[in-house]
């Protein structure tokens with residue numbers, strides 16, 4: 001069931017230049033007290049559906065064009081961990097319904113979502129591929145029945161697993177966005193250079209390829225630039241909003257001052273501010289990236305800043321900063337402070 005009211009993802013990419021996405025639902029709903037850190041299973045979809053709808057709505061108001069159904073980790077393998085495998089179908093269907101309900105409040109697309117399963121085994125490709133394929137087929141079968149416009153297969157650690165997701169999406173006749181996780185310095189867990197892996201995915205029919213999660217803008221941009229130079233089709237970049245750097249390429253490797261691992265619950269000292277994420281959006285567009293978004297750690301204020309940086313005025317811009325009206329700062333803003341006070345637009 002495709003919705004006729006909205007241009008599809010490929011038409012938007014062709015006609016509008018950049019599509020603005022936005023994710024990080026799992027991290028944000030964990031911060032809000034609705035998802036358990038550790039298993040990170042989206043039980044919230046069934047337990048507090050209004051919380052999921054509210055976050056979708058905040059992203060929509062912030063200018064996000066795609067409501068991504070919260071089926072991340074809502075697959076058989078993960079639901080077993082929390083004893084909810086009997087809720088599998090309901091959780092998946094409900095997640096797509098919630099995304100649809102909010103998408104209709106605006107003019108957003110609905111993306112089905114599949115991800116790394118932790119079931120793929122490069123030592124036993126033929127057997128594990130069957131398991132992975134079965135998981136994707138059941139998840140996306142329900143999603144298609146509930147109504148999606150395209151599918152985002154994301155956080156893929158293995159090219160092999162990503163290709164299975166792509167095949168299932170294409171069998172359903174839907175546009176496919178397939179993005180890789182980048183936990184390792186330069187290769188997927190099954191040994192493909194990230195740039196080469198994106199090229200292979202595009203050659204196999206992925207409509208949009210690229211990267212999501214793990215890296216902040218500073219360490220994702222150089223890599224996505226190489227991918228852009230190699231892949232002729234659409235490219236996506238959805239970094240985490242954390243200050244990764246040469247010495248810590250991913251947010252998993254960031255360390256607190258006492259040497260402790262900051263991931264996943266102590267990452268706040270490394271958060272970028274909204275202006276820096278807006279800057280990322282501008283840089284990504286300048287590089288020719290077509291689908292620009294944000295991953296774990298993302299929240300609506302970043303998306304609004306990114307939307308405005310791309311020249312848009314989403315609903316939430318009604319409440320964008322007007323620092324000249326600030327009782328203390330208004331008259332005294334110095335030129336050097338302006339970038340931090342909302343007067344930073346091009």
Ligand SMILES: [Zn+2]
Nearest residue numbers: 213214295296
């Ligand atoms: Zn992420």
